[in-house]
Amino acid sequence: MVSEISRGFREDCYNFLNGFTSHQSMDFRYFCQEWKRTGFNYVFYARNTEVELVEFTNEALVIVKHIFLAAKLPLDRIGAFYLLYALYFKQPTELFCKIRVTLADWREIKRFVLERPQEEVPQLVVIFWKMFIGDAFRFVQDEKEYGYDSFFIKGGQSSKYDDKVRESFKIIREAEKDFKSMKSITV
Numbered sequence: 001m002v003s004e005i006s007r008g009f010r011e012d013c014y015n016f017l018n019g020f021t022s023h024q025s026m027d028f029r030y031f032c033q034e035w036k037r038t039g040f041n042y043v044f045y046a047r048n049t050e051v052e053l054v055e056f057t058n059e060a061l062v063i064v065k066h067i068f069l070a071a072k073l074p075l076d077r078i079g080a081f082y083l084l085y086a087l088y089f090k091q092p093t094e095l096f097c098k099i100r101v102t103l104a105d106w107r108e109i110k111r112f113v114l115e116r117p118q119e120e121v122p123q124l125v126v127i128f129w130k131m132f133i134g135d136a137f138r139f140v141q142d143e144k145e146y147g148y149d150s151f152f153i154k155g156g157q158s159s160k161y162d163d164k165v166r167e168s169f170k171i172i173r174e175a176e177k178d179f180k181s182m183k184s185i186t187v
Contacts, residue, residue: 006059009043013067013083016040020079028123031082044092057097060087065099069108077112078121085127088136098138099131103174106139110178132175139175 016038023030035041043060047053064087068080084099091097101109113128131137 006056006063009056009060010063010067012040012043013064013080016083017067017076017079020082021073021075024075026075026078026121028082028127031079031086035086040086041090043087044090050093054093054097057087057091057093061097061099065101065105069105074116078116078124081109081112081124081127085131085136088131089134095134095136099136100140100143100145101137102140102143106137106175137175 016034019038020031020034023034044053044057047056061084064080064084068077068084071077071080088095088097088099109128113124116124118125
């Protein structure tokens with residue numbers, strides 16, 4: 001899924017995450033220090049058109065989500081989660097691009113956030129909640145985007161959603177139930 005537009009971005013992410021993990025701390029302030037030190041926010045610059053910027057941002061979010069899901073060490077995973085959060089909220093497209101999340105992805109993200117003791121990394125639950133409230137996630141049936149028209153039944157029943165759309169609504173309802181059942185945190 002990596003195109004010419006996002007070539008090299010994956011390596012930049014790994015270099016950034018290596019810098020973050022060198023602090024040997026899960027605290028978000030070390031992530032912020034690394035973000036400022038490396039000037040990672042400039043990753044969005046030098047895009048020639050709005051379309052290219054949107055395409056790059058979508059690819060960047062997919063790449064970082066995959067890095068997060070593939071990470072084995074807790075510190076690497078936390079850094080990738082922070083990076084996903086930062087890229088989403090720092091995107092210059094005014095939060096137009098969303099993080100595509102399947103049910104399996106959602107369960108893994110939720111498991112990761114909830115398995116860490118809140119005393120160890122209190123920022124995780126807050127960031128997770130802020131991303132959910134900020135509409136960062138686009139709940140989808142499949143990882144790959146097939147196009148708008150493929151979600152609807154063709155023919156005389158054009159106003160009804162097909163099974164894929166109904167299934168994606170179940171994911172959203174499940175996510176809302178999960179958040180309502182979470183305990184509030186005090187920081």
